[in-house]
Amino acid sequence: MARRAFNNGGMEEKKGPTFFKIIKTGFNTEDLRIPPKFLKNLLNELSERATLNLNDSSNCSWTVEVSQTEGEIYFKKGWQKFIRDNSLGNYEFLVFRYERDMQFSIEIFDSNACKRTKFPDVRTHRGQGRANKCDNNSAAGIHIRSCQSNKVKEVKEEEEDYQDNKEEEAATLPNLEFPAFTSFIGQGLYNVAVPTEFSINYLPQGYYPVILKNSEGREWKVSIVPSANTVKLSGGWAAFRRDNQINSGDICTFELVRRETMVVHIVHM
Numbered sequence: 001m002a003r004r005a006f007n008n009g010g011m012e013e014k015k016g017p018t019f020f021k022i023i024k025t026g027f028n029t030e031d032l033r034i035p036p037k038f039l040k041n042l043l044n045e046l047s048e049r050a051t052l053n054l055n056d057s058s059n060c061s062w063t064v065e066v067s068q069t070e071g072e073i074y075f076k077k078g079w080q081k082f083i084r085d086n087s088l089g090n091y092e093f094l095v096f097r098y099e100r101d102m103q104f105s106i107e108i109f110d111s112n113a114c115k116r117t118k119f120p121d122v123r124t125h126r127g128q129g130r131a132n133k134c135d136n137n138s139a140a141g142i143h144i145r146s147c148q149s150n151k152v153k154e155v156k157e158e159e160e161d162y163q164d165n166k167e168e169e170a171a172t173l174p175n176l177e178f179p180a181f182t183s184f185i186g187q188g189l190y191n192v193a194v195p196t197e198f199s200i201n202y203l204p205q206g207y208y209p210v211i212l213k214n215s216e217g218r219e220w221k222v223s224i225v226p227s228a229n230t231v232k233l234s235g236g237w238a239a240f241r242r243d244n245q246i247n248s249g250d251i252c253t254f255e256l257v258r259r260e261t262m263v264v265h266i267v268h269m
Contacts, residue, residue, distance in 0.1 A: 016098040017041045020182075020251065020267075023092045029083050032075040039073060041098055050075060050102040052082055066102070093184045093251075109184040115195060180255040187248045189241065191225070191234040194254075199231040202256055211261045212240050212254075240264075 019038045021028060039046075052062045052075075062085070064078035086108065088094075093109040108116045181198045194203070203224060210233070212220045220243070223235030233254075244266055246252065251267040 016100070018095055018097045018176075018182075020093060020095045023083070023088050023090060023094065025090055029088075030080060032079050034073045034075070036072065038098075042102070045100070045102055046073070047102050050104060053099075053103060053105045054086075055097070055105045055107045095182050107182070114186075114193075115184075176253070176255050178255050178257050180253055182251060182253045185241075185246055185248060185250045185252055190238050191227075191232040192237055192252070194224075194231045194233060196230060203231065204259075209260065212236075213261065213263045214244055214266065215263075218243075 017038065019035050021032060023029065046066070048066055050064050050066050052064060054060050062078055062082045064075045064082065067074055067076045082088075088108070095107040095109075097105045097107075099105055110116060179198070179202050181195050183192050185192065206226065208224050209221055210224055212222055212233075220236055220240040222233050222237050222240060225232050225234040240246075244264075245268070246266060247268070253265040253267075255263045255265065257263050
């Protein structure tokens with residue numbers, strides 16, 4: 001029986017397991033390897049095709065072929081079309097969440113650490129691989145970002161082999177029991193944006209304190225602060241970031257385990 005989490009006083013099914021990939025031209029733009037440690041989540045559902053769904057309001061999906069090469073599993077034909085249709089470039093960051101029956105929902109973070117909330121209209125795109133499907137009533141359009149621009153640190157060419165190894169070590173994100181969001185950390189020292197949808201669904205309105213806990217159970221008090229059209233974790237975030245040695249380019253998953261407590265899962269890149 002699936003575990004459940006709270007949502008405005010109600011309950012919802014536990015979300016599926018996740019992994020992430022950082023896009024690098026020539027490394028994973030032709031095909032994409034599924035992390036070996038993640039394959040246990042597919043169990044007996046592994047098949048020759050997978051469906052990739054954008055986690056937004058467009059209801060767009062892409063079908064990609066799944067193949068095995070030297071004992072490893074890859075997204076092959078159709079993956080390049082997904083890359084092209086979504087204009088993905090170097091150091092953009094994808095979070096894959098496994099739903100069921102070889103269907104994955106995907107969140108895209110641009111190289112400035114901001115989550116995309118709208119996407120290019122790809123209904124008329126053509127190319128190799130099976131055509132993507134979109135709901136004609138969806139709100140596809142030019143993409144916008146859900147936070148202010150914060151440039152991610154540049155990764156030097158000579159560091160790429162090391163970075164690839166670090167990515168593989170950390171590619172499988174924790175299985176979560178409660179509502180959560182993932183943030184690709186930029187250079188802003190004093191706050192981190194909370195996705196609007198998450199804020200509306202799970203957080204009280206206005207200013208209020210929350211507790212952030214790291215994997216060791218240590219606690220930091222921070223503030224939820226409304227700001228223009230978004231909500232931010234502030235007033236204590238700088239101390240949490242410093243004490244946990246979080247740098248630009250690291251990944252944090254914020255899991256809301258209680259109404260005013262978040263456990264933060266940190267991936268150092």
